[in-house]
Structures are given as structure tokens and as C-alpha cells.
Amino acid sequence: MSNTTNISTQELVRKLHSLLSTELLEKFYPYTLDKVNGGFLCNMAYDWRFVAPQDKMIVTQARHVWTPSKAAHFFPNDPRYLEAAKHGYQFLKDVMWDREFGGFYTMRNPQGGLSDYRGFFEEKRTYGNAFAIYALAALYELTKEKEVLDFAIKAFEWIEDSAYDPINGGYFQFLTREGHPFTNKDIKNTKASDANEAYYKDQNCSIHLLEAYTELYNVWKNDRLESRLFELLTLIRDKITTDKGYMNLFFDHKWNPVSFRDASDDERKRNIGLDHVSFGHDYETAFLILEASYILGLKDDVKTLRKAKKMIDHALQYGFDKKVGGFYDAGYYFNGMDTCTIIQDTKNWWAQAEGLNILLLMSKIFPNEEKYFEHFLKQLEYVDKYFIDHEYGGWYEGGLDKEPHMKEGLKGHIWKACYHEGRSLMNCIKILSDDDSEIAKQNKEFVIVKNETIRFLNHWNKIGKSIE
DSSP states (O other): OOOOTTOOHHHHHHHHHHHHIIIIIHHHTTTTBOTTTSSBOOOBOTTSOBOSOOOEEHHHHHHHHHHHHHHHHHOTTOHHHHHHHHHHHHHIIIIIBOTTTOSBOSEEOTTSSOOOGGGOTTOEEHHHHHHHHHHHHHHHHHHOOHHHHHHHHHHHHHHHHHTBOTTTOSBOOEEOTTSOBOOHHHHHHOOOTTGGGTTOEEHHHHHHHHHHHHHHHHHOOOHHHHHHHHHHHHHIIIIIBOTTSOBOOEEOTTOOBOOOTTSOHHHHHHTTTTSSBOHHHHHHHHHHHHHHHHHHTOSSOHHHHHHHHHHHHHHHHHHBOTTTOOBOSEEEOOTTOSSOEEEEOOOBHHHHHHHHHHHHHHHHHSTTOTHHHHHHHHHHHHHHHHTBOTTTOSBOSBOTTTOGGGGGSOSBBTTBSSHHHHHHHHHHHHHHOOTTSHHHHHOHHHHHHHHHHHHHHHHHHHHHTTTO
16 A cells, blocks of 8 residues: 555545454454453564563453444454453453442453552552443443443443542542542552652543543433533533643643643653643544534534644644654643644554544545545555554554564553554544445445444534634
């Protein structure tokens, strides 16, 4: 796929379908299913050998339920995806869920017991619990099993009772096993690898709660859920996201952004993880706020579309490699400068996947702006050349143009399943397919989900005409 300029839509769909099935999903399922201890194995070498350690994180386990639940609509005659989703569900219910205090543990050992991996022990994170809801809602949509929905509702209520801040809004990310937000003593005593973030609220927890609550509201119309989803949407759109179109990453409890712009160079560099421009999170969030607004049924939501467009436009202006393709990992607005400077020119896998999704989406919402589809084709060509392992399958963790050593890096770990890649490719296939496509002719289940995506696009395209 060295040149995508003249590729037909049908050829594009076939290519994306191959990347989804042959070179991604079939590598993970059923291969990663742990038939001895339950759940999914996660640490895999470049050639798919399992490597130690194999501790199990709620984020990975949940993503491995969500992805096959969605993939089952694409491949209804292939039993591996429903089998994988149900297998993972059992582990979420029997092992990851704390039967005494509620909520999902962040980490369990390979057998499902107490884990000291990365220092999490029995601590909980709202972020991880959000992904469990995301997975359960998707599984319920597939199976319509009441037990699954009841479990998702139980997890939602636990987050609301444990993590919601009724004074300043939003959610606390760091929770004790008992479901209490961290006190100063808890912050001091934690050994977790993310301990430097424990003082703050953050965008990442917020956007993935939005994502999870959107998925849940799609299958469960509940007043409390609707209120919280709308609150998250406005919080992210109007407070977390700046007027320039990028998000601040961390905040104090009153939602004042954390910034080291006025600090010394050494201090700023030490805290760069707390304060930079993450292009991938920005345009991923652009998609998520459009999705949330649509599921909420908001009419003529010009404000959300304007902000989403600004987020991807900012990333294209400052974060896209115009020579090779791909989005850089991080930028920064230094004092006295009105432009964003690249401070980390590597390119991680999940941001490239999310870039494909939002670029194609925007090309349909704003068809008169050719830049979006042109960048989509360039991004697809870049991903195909520098991220897809055509020898062993799967995606490299980093682009080989910047990090050639990633060719022998891990294909999977606790943060790397196949949810970003899977979601992006599935969305792109739905967007590009018509009723005469091969997959549509052969698959009524796919037609249903495709048509919902088309309604989503038509909704935003109509609103987009008013701001062009």
C-alpha cells in the first residue's frame, strides 16, 4: 500500500478489513485467553511469545472484553469473539471485582490474587473502573443478557458513590480499596507507579468516564446517568479543553490547571508528564465528545462540533509530521510563545490509530475541506508502513521511522491490548462501507451498526453546514 492516492473506496474497505481481521484480531483471539487462571494474558514479545510478568490489570482485561464484543458484529459467524468476550466477563465478575467493598481492583496477580506489580496492591482507580463499564455495556449490547447490564449498573453506582465530587464536580481518580478518595496520608503511603498524579484530578480519567458513560447510556436510559454524562461533556469541552484546542492534563480539586510554564527548566522537565500537549488525547477526545453529544440526543450542538473541529485542526497544525505522516507524542507552549513546539517527536501506536478514526470522521462531516481525507490517506499509508508488522502481525508500540528498535518491542502489555486499533479500524470500515459492499451483503449484523454510524455522520454533517 505504498500509494493510497488513487485507491478506490472498495479497495480501501478491503484493506482496512484485512488489517482488522487478519493482522490484528486473529492474532489476539483466542490466543490471549488464559484457559488456566481466567482472563487474558497480556505481555507478549514481538513474535507473540508470552513473557513474564503476567499480572492482570483491569484496563487490559476490560479492553479485551470490549473489543471482541464489538468485533462480533463484524464477524457473527465466527464464534471466537463471543467466546472471548464471555470468557473475559467471567474474570471481571469473579476476580477483578471486589466482593467485599465493591469496585474493580487495579491489578491482580496471574492467578487472580493480591499483586504488588507496579505497587498497586488493593488500590483502585476510577479510570480502570470506567473501562469495566465500557466493556460490560458493549457486551450487553451484543448479548442482551440482563445479568451483564445489572453488573454494569452496579459498577456505575459504585463510581458515583465513591469517586464523584459533589462540591467541585468531576471525579477523583485515586481510590482506596474501600472506595474512598485518597487522603494526604494515602498519597504519602502509596507505592503505585502513578503516585505522582495522586494529588490531582485529570483529563484522562474524565474522558474515559465520558466514553464509558456514553456506551452505558446507549443501552440504559437512566436520569442519573444522563445528568452525569452531560456534566462530563460540558466539563471536558468547556473547562478541560482550552480555547486553542488542546487539553490541559492535570488539575487541582477545584479544576485549576496544573502548569509548570513559569518554573525552572529542570522542574518543568521533571514534571513534563503532568504538563504538555498530548495531541493524541486531544483528537481522541474530539471523537468522544461528538459521540457523547449524539447519544445524549442534543440538538444543533454547534458548540461541541466547533470544539471538536478545533481540537483536530490544532493537532494537524502543530502535531502532524507533514513529511512522513503520523502524529507526534507531545508538544508544549513555552512562555512568550503563541505556537506549540514539539518536545517529543516519537509516535505511539494508540495515537496513530485514533488519528485514522477522527480524520476520516471529519472528512465526512466537512466534505468540502479536503485536508481531512488527504491526511487520512497519508496517515493510513504511514501506519501501514511503520506500524503494522506484516511478518508477525499486530502493531508496533512506536513508529519505526522514529524508534526502529520497536520492531522487537512488546506486541502487548498491560496498557497495550488492541482496543484503540480495533475501534479505529472498525469505525473506518463502517464509515466507508455502503449497502453494496461485500461485508454488508454478507452480514446483517454489520449493516445495523453501520447504519447507526451513518446516522451519526448525517447528524453532524447537517450541523457542520452551519459553521463552514
